[in-house]
Amino acid sequence: SVDANGNVYAAGSTLSTLNIATNGSHQAGYAGLGDAYVVKFNSSGVRLWGSYFGGNGTETVYGIDATAANSVAVAGTTTSTSSIATAGAFQTVHGGGTYDGLLFKFNAVGTRIWSTYVGGTSADFMYDIAVNSSALIAVGGSTSGSPGLASSGAHQTAFGGGGSDGVVWTFNTAGNRIWAS
Numbered sequence: 001s002v003d004a005n006g007n008v009y010a011a012g013s014t015l016s017t018l019n020i021a022t023n024g025s026h027q028a029g030y031a032g033l034g035d036a037y038v039v040k041f042n043s044s045g046v047r048l049w050g051s052y053f054g055g056n057g058t059e060t061v062y063g064i065d066a067t068a069a070n071s072v073a074v075a076g077t078t079t080s081t082s083s084i085a086t087a088g089a090f091q092t093v094h095g096g097g098t099y100d101g102l103l104f105k106f107n108a109v110g111t112r113i114w115s116t117y118v119g120g121t122s123a124d125f126m127y128d129i130a131v132n133s134s135a136l137i138a139v140g141g142s143t144s145g146s147p148g149l150a151s152s153g154a155h156q157t158a159f160g161g162g163g164s165d166g167v168v169w170t171f172n173t174a175g176n177r178i179w180a181s
Contacts, residue, residue, distance in 0.1 A: 003066035006043030011036065011064040011074045014052075025051035026112040031083065034058040036076055038106055049110035055080025059102060063129035063139070067173075070108040075126035075139050078102040078117070089116035090177050101126035101141055105175060114175040120146025124167070135173035143167050154181035 001009045014020060017030040020037045027035075028051075035054030041047050053059060057079030064074045077099045078084055084102065085092040094100050100119030103126060107113050118126060118139075126141040142164045143149055149167055150157045159165055170178040 001064050001066040001072065003070045003072075004068060005070060007048070007066070007070065008041045008043070008045075009038065009064055009066050009072045010041070011038045011061045011072075013037070013058075013060045013076075020050050021052050022047070022049045022110070025049050025110045026106065027052040027054065031055055032057070033079075034060070036061045036074065036102070038064070038072060038074060038110070040072070040110065051106070051110050053104060053112075053115075055083035057081065062125070062127040065129050065131045067131045067135050068133050069135065071105055071113060073103070073105045073129055073131050073137050075129040075141070076102045077125045085116050086112070086114045089114055090171070090175055091117040091119070093117065095119035095121060095124065095146060097122045097124060097144075097146060099123045099125060101139070103129075103137070103139060103171065103175070116175055118149075118169060119143075120148055122146040124149065126169075136178070137171040137173075139169045139171070141167050141169070150181050151177065151179040154179055156181050
């Protein structure tokens with residue numbers, strides 16, 4: 001993703017213990033079974049910062065989008081049961097299924113602003129992300145049946161059955177869920 005100043009943000013998943021994090025980043029060391037990472041480059045391709053993001057399990061990143069304020073939001077999935085969510089986050093504990101959705105936001109200098117689990121007792125994934133000019137975050141993903149993912153009054157408030165359902169979530173700039181269906 002590219003911000004308004006031409007800086008480039010890249011995110012993914014790694015098993016590497018070297019050459020990812022920079023001094024002063026959110027997570028300087030590799031946590032274990034497979035961590036997410038975020039890297040920022042300037043418009044000339046010079047790396048400005050890089051950070052791991054992970055806990056005691058595996059993190060996989062699927063989507064990233066820069067905001068108008070030059071922060072970056074990242075979506076994926078996690079099996080970690082620790083070191084993921086920030087205090088006061090939308091969901092501070094792993095939901096209990098094999099995979100939970102993972103959503104986190106870093107500021108322009110690589111400091112974590114907030115992070116949250118999003119999931120329940122089944123496998124839940126966050127695949128794609130978009131941030132609008134007001135910093136509202138929309139995320140698309142799937143569930144294999146976790147109850148309670150949708151907000152009341154949503155288009156579809158319960159799992160439809162079968163193998164999996166698509167899920168759409170919206171979050172505000174502070175990481176609080178606005179609605180989900």
